[in-house]
Structure formats: structure tokens, C-alpha cells
Amino acid sequence: MLRDVTLRDGLQLTGKVLPTERKVEITRTLLALGVPELEIGSMARPDLVPPMANTMDLVAALEPEELQRCWVWVATPRQVARAAEAGVRNFQYCLSVSDAHNKANIGRTAEDSVAAMPEAIRLARQAGGSIQLCLATSFTCPFDGPVDPERVLAIATDPRTDGACDIVLADTLGQxxxxxxxxxVEAVGARGGWGEAHRRIVFHGHDTWGMGVANSLAALAAGAAVVDGSLGGLGGCPFAPGASGNxxxxxxxxxxxxxxFDPKTLAALVDTTETLLSELGEPNRSRTxxxxxxxxxxxxxxxxxLG
Structure with a gap:
């Protein structure tokens, strides 16, 4: 299954704030085409990630049934509480496996983020919502290099993260x-108990080194239920030097x-992508x-x- 992350990870590096009404239009277009789930924004500080500044305005403009298919990035219990108050019901609680990247991205160690997760889980459940555990830099870190898989497995099996509905394994740098x-993916499923219908494994890949599709197919074959992508391969992490598009x-x-998904759907999707990327002044990286x-x-x- 695909989750489209254009409106969060896709927009992060553009430097432009897409108007709320345009984000609403893109959200509804993708949902109408059949995309099962979307990541629509972030609670990151708008001074650090300006394209996310109007995330809560987008949430307010969407209907509850639309929000049931949408995820919002959070990094602290306080952000969960604020997002829940605005109407968010699907929370993606993100931390980096690498301390160096977690400090650059969130301002704390990975242990600090894990320690705060039980409260984030409590708040999400109190709001009647679902919360994912998202592990950035699951493979490599831009500051520390290769990440030991045992660090990923330690977080995946930590009792403090046990209330998450899904685990997202992110190849943040596409390496x-x-x-x-x-x-x-196999190890997380075997040792972490993930991979069941109610505890999905999600693979979030980047195509920096041309392995995006191959890695996603490998993840699905190994037990992942969901893969992330963005329109035209838009995106990247502002706190990870060397990270290019999704x-x-x-x-x-x-x-x-x-x-x-059929030829007619692809045609509509490509039209949507080309129009959006033209507005943003971004290249289209999709080979399809x-x-x-x-x-x-x-x-x-x-x-x-078109035309």
C-alpha cells in the first residue's frame, strides 16, 4: 500500500509555503484518486520548517472522514496534544535512531524521545487516535555514518514504544x-513483533542513490505493508545533509x-504532479x-x- 507524503516530507525543502486552499485541493485530489493514506503536515516549528506553518489550517479545513486517512508528524507529547486539539487523529511520532541526527532535528537524544513516547501514546489514545513510531536514520546518519541495526531493534522492542500501531523504518538519506x-524489515518483524495487521511495518525510502523503488519492493517482500512516496519524488530532510527527494x-x-491504479489514474496523477512542481519551481524526478x-x-x- 502507498502512503503519499508530498504535503509533509515532500514540501520540507521547497522553502515555500503552499497556500492552505492549495493543500486542501491536493489532499482531496489524491484521496479521490484512490491513494489510501496521506501524510499532510508537521508540527515542526514554522521558523525552522516554514512550509509546515499552515498544517493546522489544513487540518481545520478537512472533514473528519478525510482526516481518518491522513497522518501528521509530531516529535513530542506537547505536539500530540496540540494536534489532537485541532482535530488530528493519526499521529506519526518521529525520532532518529542516531543521537546526532535526533539532536539536529528535534533537539534531544534518541533516549529522551523514547522516554517521552508513553505520554505521547496516552494523549493519542485519549483523543481516540492512532500513533506510529517513526524511526528516522534507520540505516545511515549524515553525521555518524552507518547505523547499527541493533539500535533500531532496541527501540522497536522497547516497552515504552509498545503502544504504537505501526513502525516506520526510514532510509532518510537514501543510502x-x-x-x-x-x-x-525481517528482523523488526521477527524480534519486534511488528508486521501483524494491527502493527504494520512502513518503509519510508528516498531515491538519493537510485534505490528508492528497489528498496521499497524489497521492504514489501520482506513483510512491510506500506511504503511512502511523494509526487514526482519531491522532498528531503532539511536537517540531513545529502538527503534528496523521496x-x-x-x-x-x-x-x-x-x-x-490504472492508466486513467496515472494520467490524473501526472497532471497533478506537473502542475504542483511547476508552482514550486521543482524538478520532476519520477521516471514513470x-x-x-x-x-x-x-x-x-x-x-x-495537458494543453
């Missing part, structure tokens, strides 16, 4: 390779072919989107450009 991704949603969908605009007209997935 992992398929065998490495498969091994970690894996393109179009490429993931073309590779996995869920039942709701490029292929869809080719001259191989005998292929049913090819579609002419």
Missing part, C-alpha cells in the same frame, strides 16, 4: 540497498499496480511520469500532456 532493507509515488504505483509523456503511444500507460 540503503535492497538486501539491507529486507534484512532490517521515492516518487508514480514510480511506486507503476511498480506495485494496486487494484485502484517521464515515461507517461513519451511517444510510445501504443503503450496504454502513455498519456499526452
Amino acid at each position: 540503503a540497498h535492497p538486501a539491507q532493507v529486507a534484512a532490517l 521515492t516518487a509515488s508514480e514510480d511506486l504505483l507503476f511498480a506495485t499496480r494496486p487494484g485502484w 511520469a517521464e515515461g507517461a509523456r513519451s511517444e510510445a503511444t501504443a503503450f496504454e500507460w502513455v498519456t499526452p500532456a
Whole structure:
């Protein structure tokens, strides 16, 4: 299953605040096309991540049934409380496995973030919501280099994180390779008890080194239930030097072919992507989107450009 993260991870590095009404339009377009889940914003400080400044305005503009399919990034119990008050019901509690990146991103050690998670879980449940455990830098750290898988497994099996509904394993820098991704997903499932229907494993990949789709397919084969992507491969982490775009949603969908995805849906998705990236002044990194605009007209997935 795909979760599209355009409106959070995708927008982080653009430096532009997309108007709330435009975010609402993109959210509803993606949901209407059949994308099962979205990540729509973050509670990060707007002075540090300006494109997230109007996340709560977006939440206020959406209907409760739409918010049931949307996730919002949080890093502290206080952010969970604020988001819940605004109407958020799906919280992605994020910390970095690497202390160096967690300090750069959140301003505390990984242990501090884990220690605060039981309160975040309590607040999410009090609001009638769900909370994910998201582990950034699950494979490599921009400051410390390779991350020991045992550090990931220690957090995944820590009793303080036990109330999370899902675990997100993030290849923040896009430096992992398929065998490495498969091994970690399998280990988290075997030793952490994740991978059941009510405790999904989510893989969040980046395509920095061209492994985004391959790593995502390896994760799915190893037991992940969800993979993250963004329109046109937009995105990256402002606190991780060397991190470029996410894996393109179009490429993931073309590779996995869920039942709701067909040539007509791809055409609408590519149109949406091209319009958005033009507004933002960002390149389109999706190879599927490029292929869809080719001259191989005998292929049913090819579609002419707008205009």
C-alpha cells in the first residue's frame, strides 16, 4: 500500500509555503484518486520548517472522514496534544535512531524521545487516535555514518514504544540497498513483533542513490505493508545533509499496480504532479511520469500532456 507524503516530507525543502486552499485541493485530489493514506503536515516549528506553518489550517479545513486517512508528524507529547486539539487523529511520532541526527532535528537524544513516547501514546489514545513510531536514520546518519541495526531493534522492542500501531523504518538519506532493507524489515518483524495487521511495518525510502523503488519492493517482500512516496519524488530532510527527494509515488504505483491504479489514474496523477512542481519551481524526478509523456503511444500507460 502507498502512503503519499508530498504535503509533509515532500514540501520540507521547497522553502515555500503552499497556500492552505492549495493543500486542501491536493489532499482531496489524491484521496479521490484512490491513494489510501496521506501524510499532510508537521508540527515542526514554522521558523525552522516554514512550509509546515499552515498544517493546522489544513487540518481545520478537512472533514473528519478525510482526516481518518491522513497522518501528521509530531516529535513530542506537547505536539500530540496540540494536534489532537485541532482535530488530528493519526499521529506519526518521529525520532532518529542516531543521537546526532535526533539532536539536529528535534533537539534531544534518541533516549529522551523514547522516554517521552508513553505520554505521547496516552494523549493519542485519549483523543481516540492512532500513533506510529517513526524511526528516522534507520540505516545511515549524515553525521555518524552507518547505523547499527541493533539500535533500531532496541527501540522497536522497547516497552515504552509498545503502544504504537505501526513502525516506520526510514532510509532518510537514501543510502540503503535492497538486501539491507529486507534484512532490517525481517528482523523488526521477527524480534519486534511488528508486521501483524494491527502493527504494520512502513518503509519510508528516498531515491538519493537510485534505490528508492528497489528498496521499497524489497521492504514489501520482506513483510512491510506500506511504503511512502511523494509526487514526482519531491522532498528531503532539511536537517540531513545529502538527503534528496523521496521515492516518487508514480514510480511506486507503476511498480506495485494496486487494484485502484490504472492508466486513467496515472494520467490524473501526472497532471497533478506537473502542475504542483511547476508552482514550486521543482524538478520532476519520477521516471514513470517521464515515461507517461513519451511517444510510445501504443503503450496504454502513455498519456499526452495537458494543453
